[in-house]
Amino acid sequence: MTGFCARVWEETASTRDAIDALPFVRGIGDGSLSRERFDYYMTQDALYLRGYARALASAASQAQTSDEIAFFAKAAHGAIVVESSLHEGTVGSVGEEVRPSPTCTAYTSYVLSLAHTQGYPELVAGILPCFWIYTDVGERLTAKAGDLTEHPYGEWIATYGDEEFARSTEQVKAIADRLAEGAGEATVARMREAFVRATAYEWMFWDAAWRQETWPR
Numbered sequence: 763m764t765g766f767c768a769r770v771w772e773e774t775a776s777t778r779d780a781i782d783a784l785p786f787v788r789g790i791g792d793g794s795l796s797r798e799r800f801d802y803y804m805t806q807d808a809l810y811l812r813g814y815a816r817a818l819a820s821a822a823s824q825a826q827t828s829d830e831i832a833f834f835a836k837a838a839h840g841a842i843v844v845e846s847s848l849h850e851g852t853v854g855s856v857g858e859e860v861r862p863s864p865t866c867t868a869y870t871s872y873v874l875s876l877a878h879t880q881g882y883p884e885l886v887a888g889i890l891p892c893f894w895i896y897t898d899v900g901e902r903l904t905a906k907a908g909d910l911t912e913h914p915y916g917e918w919i920a921t922y923g924d925e926e927f928a929r930s931t932e933q934v935k936a937i938a939d940r941l942a943e944g945a946g947e948a949t950v951a952r953m954r955e956a957f958v959r960a961t962a963y964e965w966m967f968w969d970a971a972w973r974q975e976t977w978p979r
């Protein structure tokens with residue numbers, strides 16, 4: 763692996779180690795996570811996916827090739843329909859009365875700010891950790907858990923350990939590498955910043971779920 767993705771993956775190694783060490787992630791893996799914490803996470807994640815799907819749709823509108831337009835449009839549909847159905851199966855339909863947590867608000871606002879205030883390369887770089895971190899965690903948890911049929915979070919682990927999801931991740935990585943190759947130094951620096959920040963938000967999102975974060979009253 764060479765190029766932009768290899769560099770930012772290396773650069774975020776400590777954040778990724780910290781993700782693996784999170785009690786929430788360990789608890790999903792060994793099944794010890796409380797239902798209450800998992801339901802909090804799934805509810806917030808359903809809200810996150812609505813914002814994230816908008817960012818993917820924006821990437822589709824900014825893409826310059828038919829393949830990339832189709833890829834991001836399909837990914838937006840997948841986030842809002844396929845992934846959200848996993849959430850609905852767990853916590854039901856999340857209504858307007860549920861408030862996004864501070865971290866959920868911050869992460870979705872951040873990816874949407876990339877969509878509206880930066881260029882397509884920065885947006886792709888900011889969208890990538892959502893694919894790559896979940897593939898990475900999903901593959902490791904799948905390998906560790908073995909047979910998922912009796913696992914309390916088996917459906918969640920199988921969704922992100924899935925080969926189709928991993929193929930989508932590879933496609934976004936290839937797009938990011940291609941965009942970085944053709945971009946100037948300043949754009950690549952902003953792409954790097956977007957990738958690093960979104961990776962940190964992935965850590966924060968699981969940590970917030972563990973704490974069942976709320977707004978100050």
Ligand SMILES: Cc1ncc(CN)c(N)n1
Binds near residue numbers: 896
């Ligand atoms: C916060 C978050 N990041 C990533 C994913 C995987 N699409 C997700 N469902 N939620």
